[in-house]
Amino acid sequence: MTQSNLRLRKFAIVGAGLMGRLLACTLAQRGAQVDLFDKARADGGGAAARIAAAMLAPLAESAITEDSVVRMGMYSLPRWKECIGQLSHPVFFQQEGTLIVWHSQDVSEAERFTNHLEKNCRHNSQLPFPQKLTNSEIRQIEPGVAERFMQGLFLPDEGQLDNRQLLESLLKELQLLKVNCHWNAAVDPHQLRTENRYDCVIDCRGNGAKDAWASSLNSLRGVRGEVVRLYAPEVKLRRPTRLIHPRYPIYIAPKENDIYVVGATEIESEDLSDMSVRSAMELLSAVYTVHSGFAEARILEMTTQCRPTLKNNLPEIRVLKEKGLADLIMINGLYRHGFMISPAVMDCALEVLEQGQSNTALDLGLSITSNISTHESSLCA
Incomplete structure (x- = not known):
């Protein structure tokens, strides 16, 4: 992905857990303007990512999950090294x-x-x-x-990493990158779409997005x-x-x-x-x-x-495009595999932002659905 295609585009990310922080840092590193909103405080106290072992174990997890998740986990292992290596503050990582x-x-x-x-x-x-x-x-x-x-x-x-060190290191990186962070700010992604301030709104609220997924066949729990x-x-x-x-x-x-x-x-x-x-x-x-x-x-x-877990226990990205509104991307359902697969899910979302589709998602089996106006179609299965 070239930096110029994201430079100066403006994004709102709602939800500052693991996925929200990773995306905010990566977009800012690539030249985008990012506003990050979270209803809780900066330490991630309300995020599922704070209460985790952060093990990166695709073979062990293959005993209980789908092959697509295993492939995302294998993809993410080397990506974690790259992501952590780009941070200014160290994070314990072991393989x-x-x-x-x-x-x-x-x-x-x-x-x-x-x-x-x-x-x-x-x-x-x-x-x-x-x-x-x-x-x-x-x-x-x-x-x-x-x-x-x-x-x-x-x-x-x-492998594994230290989840709390990572959340703290990402927070410090957000500050260095001058991301506009709004803590204790509960906002509605759909409302942000109508304000004409952003090119795209990204919903990373996890369980906080339950209402937004309620109308989907793949509901959130x-x-x-x-x-x-x-x-x-x-x-x-x-x-x-x-x-x-x-x-x-x-x-x-x-x-x-x-x-x-x-x-x-x-x-x-x-x-x-x-x-x-x-x-x-x-x-x-x-x-x-x-x-x-x-x-x-x-x-x-x-x-x-x-x-946050979708009905099929698999992650999903949904893309909503409507005339006169900012695009909305909804990322959810990482379940118990959040740390294991989040770099893969992030890269697929970045490809969607860059190209309108994701070949990586096709290779890994990550579901991306698009709802353009009232017509819903599958981009990746």
Whole structure:
């Protein structure tokens, strides 16, 4: 994409979570004028991106999601390096693979999981095959858990980043790029279209855009996620580790300074209340079975958030063009894969802004629909 095609065009972005901040920074870097609006404060306290492990794990996620999402995840891994490298402030990024472990009573579950991953690798040549580990091989790559697990899987090339560092670094970049940020400002993207101030309005509100998607067959809902943040200086895990379990599979994502983010599968609920005793007990009991050092860990947070999810559990971009109004682009439905796929979704949106269509979306299988006046047609399937 050439910088000149976006230079001096004026954009309003509504929603300053992960996608909103990424797009605002990228457009500003390419010479566009950007106004960014968010109903919450600058620290991203209301964003789903703040309550996340930020794992970049397309092979691991291939066990539970569609091939298009996996392809977006593979595309996004090198793009994350580029995006983070362009920021003025550092962000923790790691690409040391994922370790999968299981207890002896869950061997059959692990075999099903392994077979599923291997099938996906045969279907998608971009995916690296999982490597089966003996106890001695586990000891070489993750000695802290070798006493408890006789077998494991290693998923090469997978990564993670620090979500809160990223949100903060993007905020600082917005300031350096002189993006006009409007915090604690709840605005209606459709109203902004009528003000004739912008060439395009981009709706990145996540669950805040539920009404805007209500008339669509692919309606929007929130899916609850629960996360525990721990300080565990005795643990020293080097890479994200997942425990296979039939009831509460968990992930443990190590961050800098002995911080660990622990979470599990999603809950079909839009409840934003505090974590339940049952969830807390299951997460903490499971994490202790992975590494005994978690017994003396300090609980920093127990937090919940709802991830914006479309009916088909897949992301989508909608383009609305109407005579006399600014164009409207709606980006939503990143679900539990926000960090894993957001660079891919962003690049597809940028291609739409630049060219009116996205060949990258066609290659990756990202759905882009266009509603021109009252006629709705599919651009990308």
